[in-house]
Amino acid sequence: MHADQLVVSPSTVRALIDEQFPQWRDLPLRRVSASGTVHEIFRLGDGLAARFRLQPDDAKLVWSEVRAEAAAARELADRTRFATPEPVAIGAPGRDYPMPWLVQTWLEGTVAIDDDPSESDGLATDLAEFITGVRRIDTRGRRFSGFGRGGALANHDEWIQECLTRSEELLDVDALARIWQALRELPRGDSPDVMNHGDLLPGNLLVHQGRLTGVLDVGGLSPADPALDLVSAWHLLEAQPRQVMRACLGADDQEWERGKAWAFQQAMGAVWYYVDTNPAFSEVGRRTLSRIIADSAR
Template sequence: MKMHANQLTVPPETVRTLVDQQFPEWRSLPVRSVTAQGTANAIFRIGDRFAARFPLESADVESTLRRLESEAEAARELACRTRFPTPEPVVLGEPGAGYPLPWSVQTWLPGDVATDEDPGESVEFARDVAALIADLRQIDTRGRTFAGTGRGGDLRSHDAWMETCFRNSEQLLDVRRLRHLWATSRSLPRGAAEDVMTHGDLIPGNVLVSAGRLAGILDVGGFGPADPSLDLVSAWHVLEAGPRQVLRDHLRCDGLEWERGRAWAFVQAMGLVWYYAESNPPMSRMGRRSLERILADTSLA
């Protein structure tokens, strides 16, 4: 079942043809599909070193190319700036062989995503995530501030989206309780906190685990300046209560910053449950699990 009304189909045969035509030096490398819960790209491995990413939603070529170039630039800026590995851009591919959009190739990182190897009870993993967030916050914004789209700015700008989520979740969730939580969260102030560099989407599918430790971070194209509390979404998306408190202690989060992190996780989780209920059940379950953690959280100051 398709996740999006305008979703494209990307067969392995198409990828093989595109690789052979545009990058003949890789003709001898196997191409194989990667089973993933991602919602934005179809992923294929090219040999052992590369991953090809094909946007799944139909769009015009120019805007897609600009987005892929922006994502590659963000990945280049982030590379080697934290103590954890991230994918590095290799090359951009062109439309062809029946696929209508540009596509990208980046380096492949080993490890299991946190949806396959659950690190939620690991104190060591919580310390790793805290170290990652601290590293990201230390990267120079170069005077840049939040771009004004998506998560990371004013919580209240998501009111219309949250209303859509509440309406579509009536048969799935305790919407009355969730509406009350949003009413108490949406006006949380930023205080004096300035924008810092963030990953922006620290969900389990973007977190690599190896031997119970953080092994790398995926989907880094959204790296950029935003609310410092944005990357705290990982506390509820990935961690259980004990390790979550460890992360908070290591980052020395005050009550306001912690509550804003919970609010950003709430915005994200509410959209996942209903939107992917039928088309991507694992993603829907991830949102549901995050909401359960949020509602059970007694650590808020």
């Protein structure tokens, strides 16, 4: 999926585990087929999962990131009724893999990208409940880091322009450019930063019979725009359930529109970047943009 992507083979993972965590030497290991774009996931036995970052970076920086991910997972654990993975151990570089890696608990379930729950009012209420629970976590004086989504929308202009250029053969870029011109101007007002999951995509949500059962990839838990987690309304839900979710959250017009804007920003990159290498994820972006176009036309 990435030009500089590392090859993380089962034999490499087996060697790393056997050397660093001999207590798990006898547990079966298998690669997990998933639509994720950041990590390669291997299931270890019945209860564990090992996560390996796909793109190389400075090992010291990745040590810091992996420790932060583990801390975020511990902070979120048991704060809502929905299952989330918990950190178990951090592995060191070695045996053909140059960065630290994380072992966490495995959660059973079906990701929403494989079991479309888009018409479910129940999922809408569950998402609102999860978001509310995350918002209740104390920021402890922390604020948006300035990196990625969750700050000022207009700061993403350059990225959106690149996405529009690269999407000319894939999307109605004229319509999307007009939508972004309006979204980028949305005011933040005086809304303070609150805690957000930060990446509520279909591939990170476990569902059963149209209800939310678990939430994955929790390492990005951090303070940001309260509207950031509202991306889930556009990534996952059709019009009627979206309104159910909005009513449960009590989102005003400005917050709701900013949530749409953050979903737009995320979806624009997903379509062209992954169109050949991760078609399922690219399609998530297309579906999100279709919902935004339809809503903007009302």
